[in-house]
Amino acid sequence: DANQGVQAQTVSNFYQAFANNLEIIPVINKIDLPNADPEGVREQLFTLFEIEPDKCFLVSAKLGTGVLQLLDAVVEHVPPPPSNSRESPLQIFLFDSWFDKYKGAVNMVQINQGILTESCQIVSCKTNKEYGIKDMGLLTPEQEEFPALYPGQVGYITCNMKTAKEAVIGDTFYLKNNPQPPLMEIEACKPMLFAGIYPLNPSEYKDLRGAIEKLCLNDASVSVSNESSPALGSGWRLGFLGVLHMEVFSQRLEQEYNAEVILTNPSVPYKLVIKGEKNIKELGRIKMVQNPSDWPENVKVEKFMEPMVSATIITPADYLSPLLELCNERRGEQISIVNIDQTRLSMQYKFPLNEIATDFFDALKALSSGYASFDYEDAGYEESNLVKLEVKLNGDTVEELSSIVHASKAVSKGKMIVSRLVEELPRQQFAIAIQATIGKKILARGDLKALRKDVTAKCYGGDISRKMKLLKFQAEGKKRMRSIGNVSISKDTFVNILSNKR
């Protein structure tokens, strides 16, 4: 991007392509913009990736400048696809797919060997399902029908796949009765973070389920599993590839399906190493925990581990100081810091995933007036000091408000929850002691005084109808309350405390 220059995503894409030995053609786009600085970007590309400045193509996709030369270069430099025999048994590689309302899954395939025609019956290596070809052809870039596709060619096929889940990216297809080995071992894409999603009104559960299913038809990378919370009712735990993925998904739910949802803070999957023969028999040697209610007692655990990411942050030097502070606050470990040009730096950091899984990106943008960029990758698991923070009301635990936190954050989170509860809980006939605890240790405490007086008005004749009306309304509200011991908590309170601030 001639305007924005090298971003964190540029860096990570480059390294991925490089690692896979792909031919890289450097393109600087948007040279038509008034603030474009192609020379500066050439310099960055050289500093960061040792790309010769004269190898860069200057292009404006909007105006078409330089596009012809670029296409020629692609034809010249990008190696051709492997061309195997037409006589070999059919092997097709599925590398992309999107969902069409009428046609079902439209799949982008490359023919590895053999010839694909409309009369073929193909079978998936992954799902073993059988399909007939409905449409096929090339993208020119419009869909143009062709009766046959040959080895090396890339085209589209539709075969009456009703759901996106049937189209597994990386899958291999063969002709019925002539099975072929898969071209690639497929790993289901790993969700990087989770969020709980619940309908605001439990009566809309079915509608929301339908909306989520439809959205997932189009996006097979969202992982879905059922979950329920006594506070919020039945819902789901969704796994996303990243924060942006989650935000786009929930925005689409709201905008395209009019769904009113509650999103609870994403939780990351923790890895616990279990100790003790009996415990290992019961729980396994390694236990993955996403939900605080699955957290085993500490005595059973030898090691707590949390997922880490390695992150790239690119920022103008002006914002370095607040960003360093932010990274520090989020338990970041600085790996390297480098000047990429006169004004900007690139930093490599290691973060625990749960520190950057919620509002880190927003904070980064806010502190840098939008100029900083951020990208991250899975960096395995590391041992960590994790604890289960619980909330008690008059000694009874409120399961819905439990969470897993790093020991260093426990006190501040505990204090926050306690003060919110003091604010939000309705007063009752007795005092309520609110505590945030870890095991037996109390981290924060608040007290809600008992009600002293609530009757104010007289009650004769006409007052009675009014009172009944009010009472009926209040009784409706009470139905949405949950009892923890003797204490009633309204659903709104849970929602306010549990949901994402957006």
Place this chain on the structure above:
Amino acid sequence: NRDHDAATAKTTLAKCLDVFGENVSVDLIFGAPSQSISEWLGDLTFVIDQGVNHVSSYQLTVERGTKLARQVNSSQVSLPDSHQAAEMYLEAVQLLKSRGLERYEISNFGRIGYECQHNIGYWSGGQYLGLGPGAHSRLGVGSDRRSLINHPSPEIWHTQVTRKGHGTAKEVVLDLKTVLGELIVTGLRRSEGIISSDWDNLCQRKILFVDFVKYLNNQTRPTGTNTAGFRMGQGQLEGLLWSDRQLKISRHHLSIADHIILNVYSHFLDFVSQL
């Protein structure tokens, strides 16, 4: 926005006592702007000293759209906070009791034998007929219990009465849940609470009082009985007392009756849904 002042009130009281003797009741509002506790108790004392046998007292309610509401919202006047209001109420109960006026309803105090029979009708499921503009009525019992509301506008009411012989604007047959709900809302404001015969008569024995009491028994642990033989509610029903004949809120909890009444009504709805 009253059209009288303290002096007028005093002389009027004196005249009433003169004419009606022992059957005079005074309404006193607490929680007024800039009213202190000592001022309040002073007013109460004055009234009792005049020899009234009955006092009704409630907290000032600020109604939307009134001059007072505007003054409160613009901070021109300040009202006592909830703590002070609670103080005023509880002190009043004490003071009146010490002078022989027993609290027989949250807002009503009288010497023994001087309780207001008219109002007790409202609070025990009785029937009442409203006659003027905006007046409310409850006629009939059980499945025939009806609520009637008269036209609030004096002009329309007048015209209708002249033409049709009554001022009723709306008449609704009440369902049993509402009929008994009203008894719960009003009866639990009385010191003696709800009596089983009032309940059973009001609903024509369609939902028996003792059955509701049995349901409440299942909501509490077995050991909850006080020295007077009443079962005691716990948790949400803390402050509620009952026997096979009576359902009431304890003296100490009457000041938070609204909270307890809501809980009782919720339980009542659950109870009815199980029938």
